[in-house]
Amino acid sequence: MQAALSANAALVFWLDVADRSGGVQEHWGCVVRRDGEPHWERLPGTGDGKAWTKSDIERAKELRTVLSGAVSATEVQTLVHVVREQRLDPLLKHLDGVQTLYVVGAGEMAGVPAEVLAPEYTISYVPSGTLLARMSKRPKLESSGLLALGDPVFGKKGALSTPPSTTLPPGGLLVQQVVPGRTAANAGLRPGDVLVRYGETSLNGVGELGAAIASQTPAKSISLAVWRECEKELLKLDAAPGKLGIGLHPKPAPEAIAERREADAMLLTVRGGDWKDLPGTRTEVAQFQKLLGKDATVLLDSAASEQSLEQLRNNGDLSRFRYLHFATHGEPNSVLEFESALILAQDQIPETPLPKAGEPFLNGQLSAREVLDFWKLDAELVTLSACETALGRQGGGDGFLGFAQAFLTAGSRAVCLSLWKVDYTATSLLMTRFYQNLLGKRLGLEAPMPKAVALAEAKSWLRNLSQEEAAALAVAAGQGVIRGERGKGETLKLVVRPSEPAPAPKPADKPFAHPRFWSAFILIGDPN
Numbered sequence: 001m002q003a004a005l006s007a008n009a010a011l012v013f014w015l016d017v018a019d020r021s022g023g024v025q026e027h028w029g030c031v032v033r034r035d036g037e038p039h040w041e042r043l044p045g046t047g048d049g050k051a052w053t054k055s056d057i058e059r060a061k062e063l064r065t066v067l068s069g070a071v072s073a074t075e076v077q078t079l080v081h082v083v084r085e086q087r088l089d090p091l092l093k094h095l096d097g098v099q100t101l102y103v104v105g106a107g108e109m110a111g112v113p114a115e116v117l118a119p120e121y122t123i124s125y126v127p128s129g130t131l132l133a134r135m136s137k138r139p140k141l142e143s144s145g146l147l148a149l150g151d152p153v154f155g156k157k158g159a160l161s162t163p164p165s166t167t168l169p170p171g172g173l174l175v176q177q178v179v180p181g182r183t184a185a186n187a188g189l190r191p192g193d194v195l196v197r198y199g200e201t202s203l204n205g206v207g208e209l210g211a212a213i214a215s216q217t218p219a220k221s222i223s224l225a226v227w228r229e230c231e232k233e234l235l236k237l238d239a240a241p242g243k244l245g246i247g248l249h250p251k252p253a254p255e256a257i258a259e260r261r262e263a264d265a266m267l268l269t270v271r272g273g274d275w276k277d278l279p280g281t282r283t284e285v286a287q288f289q290k291l292l293g294k295d296a297t298v299l300l301d302s303a304a305s306e307q308s309l310e311q312l313r314n315n316g317d318l319s320r321f322r323y324l325h326f327a328t329h330g331e332p333n334s335v336l337e338f339e340s341a342l343i344l345a346q347d348q349i350p351e352t353p354l355p356k357a358g359e360p361f362l363n364g365q366l367s368a369r370e371v372l373d374f375w376k377l378d379a380e381l382v383t384l385s386a387c388e389t390a391l392g393r394q395g396g397g398d399g400f401l402g403f404a405q406a407f408l409t410a411g412s413r414a415v416c417l418s419l420w421k422v423d424y425t426a427t428s429l430l431m432t433r434f435y436q437n438l439l440g441k442r443l444g445l446e447a448p449m450p451k452a453v454a455l456a457e458a459k460s461w462l463r464n465l466s467q468e469e470a471a472a473l474a475v476a477a478g479q480g481v482i483r484g485e486r487g488k489g490e491t492l493k494l495v496v497r498p499s500e501p502a503p504a505p506k507p508a509d510k511p512f513a514h515p516r517f518w519s520a521f522i523l524i525g526d527p528n
Contacts, residue, residue: 067520144321171254184244275346283494291435326386330387340392368401376411418520453527
């Protein structure tokens with residue numbers, strides 16, 4: 001580990017020691033420099049004899065919460081000061097001459113952006129000191145160019161363009177099955193319809209239908225009143241007399257449909273699926289095309305899919321990209337390790353997506369597990385420009401088990417990820433500046449910046465950007481960026497809102513000064 005450190009760099013981590021009852025007894029901070037023994041400092045609490053109290057233990061978690069929420073910048077800075085005083089200040093005497101901190105974000109400090117605690121340092125994160133030691137031993141990169149994915153189609157093929165009606169039928173019986181070739185099928189009745197009346201008999205129980213059929217006087221046809229989802233009025237169907245050939249739900253239709261909708265909503269919550277379109281990610285990807293031209297391979301709309309990535313993987317083409325950038329929705333999984341996912345295009349998912357032996361499950365979601373098991377990269381950087389991509393199952397000393405470890409293991413030198421839900425305008429501006437720095441394509445730059453320095457400069461720039469400058473850049477970013485058919489060809493716009501509830505913003509205001517806008521993205525891995 002020490003051999004991997006320059007004279008102006010240090011590895012920093014924290015250790016929380018608990019007894020078997022779960023009460024934390026000791027808290028330590030450690031600094032490793034290029035030379036000499038590691039420096040250990042026992043961290044003081046605010047209790048009697050500098051013991052740690054329950055509130056001391058909760059402070060790091062509380063800081064994560066306020067950074068991502070609608071809490072004023074003043075309140076955030078108050079808590080930042082408290083956490084810094086407890087976690088970082090005792091280590092400062094061992095950081096003379098240090099410019100770069102390699103931070104192991106694990107245990108209680110997992111998910112806490114060290115940039116807000118130590119803005120005077122360039123921060124890069126490593127899952128462990130072992131990875132730091134191995135960085136310098138990796139072979140020279142042979143890859144080039146950038147793969148950028150954005151603005152996937154989230155609506156499933158054949159899905160309704162408008163949500164189904166929330167109204168319930170005025171009674172009746174829910175039809176679950178319709179036997180082909182029988183009376184109901186010939187009359188046009190479908191599964192999911194509600195049979196409200198049979199002839200002149202209003203129906204509220206299954207037994208009532210049998211009695212109505214038996215009592216019906218001979219006639220050429222019987223009038224059926226049918227309620228159908230999304231139809232404004234009851235349908236009138238004519239059926240031959242006698243048994244209909246249908247299967248019915250035992251409960252009254254309003255109750256049965258309400259229960260079904262509740263179950264569908266719960267399933268949607270478990271599986272995800274209610275993903276809003278992200279047209280702003282198209283402007284983000286468009287900036288990379290401007291920067292790299294023909295060296296940028298872009299996947300948008302239906303092409304921003306798991307199938308497209310799988311084709312690249314099967315052809316061995318994923319390993320030819322030096323940079324990979326994914327701008328989409330992220331779904332963290334705090335229960336199962338490596339099951340956090342990136343949500344990709346949903347409209348072309350195979351009807352039977354069950355995987356073949358030894359192949360990924362093509363369900364429109366790229367999981368960290370699939371990256372870990374199947375991907376082979378030769379990349380300088382993978383950027384996940386999505387919400388909460390740095391999160392995952394808490395792995396104790398390993399931090400969050402998710403995309404960071406997966407992409408680093410797959411062969412990327414570094415990964416840029418987010419700690420909470422991000423504002424897409426702030427993200428688009430940040431990412432454009434980050435890549436301009438990284439590629440040395442910003443006006444005034446003489447050479448490309450190292451990754452950690454490039455991100456740190458972009459964060460500093462974003463937080464100091466005025467309302468007037470931000471609005472002008474947002475407009476410029478959208479100029480000439482036209483969304484495809486599903487967006488009806490509209491020119492895309494990025495919207496700059498004030499960072500805190502306030503009167504109308506002034507040109508000199510800084511809309512992205514709040515840490516929730518600029519500190520969400522962290523770089524894990526090689527900072528250079």
